[in-house]
Amino acid sequence: MTDAQTLEATASRAARLGRTRVPWFSLAFLVIVVVSAIFAPWIAPDDPELGRLRDRLIPPFWQEGGSMDHIFGTDLLGRDVFSRVVFGARISLAVGFLSVAIAGTVGSIIGMIAGYYKGWVDALLMRLTDMTLALPLILMAIVLVAILGSPSFSKVVLTIVILRWAFYARQVRGETLAVMEQPYIDLARISGASTRRILFRHVLPNVMPSLLVLATLNVALIILVEASLSFLGAGIPPPTPAWGLMVAEGRDLIKTSWWVSIIPGVAIFLTVLAVNLAGDWLRDRVDPRLRQI
């Protein structure tokens, strides 16, 4: 450990500068994305779903033929790409945070129960998590969306919760097992604390830090999954401006009008990168042990 610390300390100036500034850059970017999601109607210059066929496929302002009226250009139906990207932040962030919050809550309650009762309850719940986590996420997501029928915002969230709770349940169960060995749990029980009190007052606060780190990193993954689902046509249906859907709509125009698909694609990349960097920084701060996951 001391070896590593001296190494870190002598790391090049650039690396150190980067390491300290990156979280602030990414947090600043995240703030921009969150603000544009919340205040989308005031920030976007145009209605994201309103097409003007006369203004189709105008390039972004820095290219020939572009103007400041549509800084990121317009798509095939003449809709303003910048307004659609701003409104798209709503979908990505809402799906990301909401489904992680629900899956995290459900998963940690199930995980705490498994770690608390042990025995057959634990064995049964853990086989269930094995099964849920066995197949690739996007594959199962697209199948579930097909089974639930006509995709919508709430169905996408529900799908992700069904496929993702098990991830948190595993993690929380492991930590609960460790916490249950601590003497203060026995003391709490002797003093007459109920199961619910032990779980929420003594176990949960100990599990919380690593749960938060995992959840943050997972928001990035879920934003990617949502984007992939809508890219494949199995996510939130058009004309809602979801980023993945915008990339798909511009796919066939890649030869002539690259901005229709690349700009929302870059928006996904930067947002996911910012969440990942923030999560990474949080992990190093809170619990470097989690690096192994």
Next chain:
Amino acid sequence: MKRFLFVRFLQAIVSLFMLVTVVFFLVRLTGDPALRMIPPQATQEVADNIRRVFGLDKPVGIQYLIFLREVVLDFHLGTSQFFMRPVTDLLSMRIWASLQLAVASMFVAFFIALPLGVYSAIRRGSRFDYIARAFSIAGGSLPSFLVGLLLIRFFAVELRWFPICCRSEPLSIVLPALTLGWFVSAAFMRLTRSSMLEVLDAEYVKLARIKGVNEGLVIWKHALKNALLPVVTYSTVVFAAIVGGAIVVETVFAWPGLGKLLVDAVLTRDFPMIQGTVILIGAIFIATNFMTDILYGFLNPKIRFAR
């Protein structure tokens, strides 16, 4: 070891059975599959005939038993409602394209990840390490459809080096394999780096150095050989994941693999096809996990000689 393998084999069979059962009933949860095939203006007689041909006139429990018997005895997974052909025919046509793409992208991933992972472990904390780690986080954050589109834009549209899509000529595989391989290499690189760091700290590496073994030999022979163990194990899991999970990349490049088949089946609501594809991909997963256990036993004597 024999006992261990036997138990794992039984577990694999049980998982496979559970998978088939869950998928069968999940697909039927959405309602009567016959309703999607019967045109609204059809007479009662036509409707009854369609039900009889697809075996949908019997109770669900009986349908399940017939389905199980057909899967086990004839390896028959039903008939696609869209293509009107046996699902197994369509799957066997597509699986080669998927396997080919998976192998090619694994090569790309190893080619990128191993040197980067090893060098950033050796020069831990250096500028190189920092850039390599930044690359790995950025790689994990890039949606693969964006990478695919950018590659198409530059290498297929501007430079015209490779075809834009499909699987028509030998060069067609380059761009999809690069996209998938790049995506996988981020995780590989991180794993190689951390596993290498752990091994470089081990006593036998220090001993080799004290003995005066050439530094290159220490790193590439003594250390890497052991550091590769978790990477190899992980790569088998990744391999299975990209045989079935390359959905997005296959869609971007119109690569005729299993993922594309599944997306098309979902979009046309062709449930026997969805059911068959999921069962096949699940079976590949279960089989790979089983083989990983065997492989792990061979590579790691601690497990081979236990029990």
